[in-house]
Amino acid sequence: MYDHLTLLSGRAHPQLAGEIAEYLGIRLAxxxxxxxxxxxxxxxxxxxxxxxxxFIVQPTSPPVNDNLMELLILMDACRRASAERITAVIPYFGYARQDRKDSGRVPITSKLVANLINEAGADRVLAMDLHAAQIQGFFDTPVDHLYAAPILDRYFRSLNIPDKDLVVVSPDEGSIKRTLQHNNNIGGTLAIVDKRRKNAIETQQANIIGGPIEGKVALLFDDMISTGGSIVGAVNVVKEHGAKEIYVGASHAVFCGPAIKLLSEAPIKEIVVTNSLPIPDQDKLSNLRTISIAPLLGEAIRRIHRNESVSHLFD
Structure with a gap:
């Protein structure tokens, strides 16, 4: 089945690449x-x-510049070695925050990085939970965009929280669409944390739209946890409004800056993330649960290799 498939990895996340190889029943190159x-x-x-x-597995995780450059060099080496097709498997796509010009004299770094990946030799890109969906259009090659939501939802459904006791909370207005999808899949009621920006570096979270929250088990979802400020601020508001227990789910555990300190001090029963990025031992909190995306990526790779539909993974 895989006579012409080669899977290789950079140094960003060899453990994930090894799990994908095990799923496919092949060896890493x-x-x-x-x-x-x-x-x-x-x-x-x-x-x-x-x-x-x-297929080259390389999230552009911290150190972002080193891992991005390594991905480009890996693709260039494969192109110059006459690979028939090169797919960049990027579980976490860095440089995604600047995806538009929201003020004068700023770059659009996600478009720049997409250009670099295309120019280095990528014929396809396989990514998961891009920070902004429109980044798919920045590439001049096909992009298969996967979602971790079904994996996270499956775990939270396994907790068997009664529907009447459950509230799914959006940490801000920008995450409403994502939270609605989780709400449809898991159940419960819907609430939104009202987050307002005070200045360039401070936000204020005080009010809850929807609910009710008091006495309920609250699930909060975000695409990534970076410094932890936004999600912990939302958790504190939900706790102040009387939530009995609070769970947090996220696709990408970036965990930089004060994230570990903030998360360890927050009233969170469990933080559930995927292994799209490696998590150093010093960043493994006692209430952190990691769910592997290797089967999802492995199945997507199998389908791409055999020219089968990837979207059927989410039917």
């Missing part, structure tokens, strides 16, 4: 990766990829 004394990346493919359908 051998790649030598190191750094020159000045920090430049040195790379050599130890396996013939001529005429192969190559």
């Amino acid at each position: 051998s790649v030598e990766l190191s750094n020159f004394p000045d920090g430049e990346i040195s790379l050599k493919l130890n396996q013939n990829v001529r005429g192969r359908d190559v």
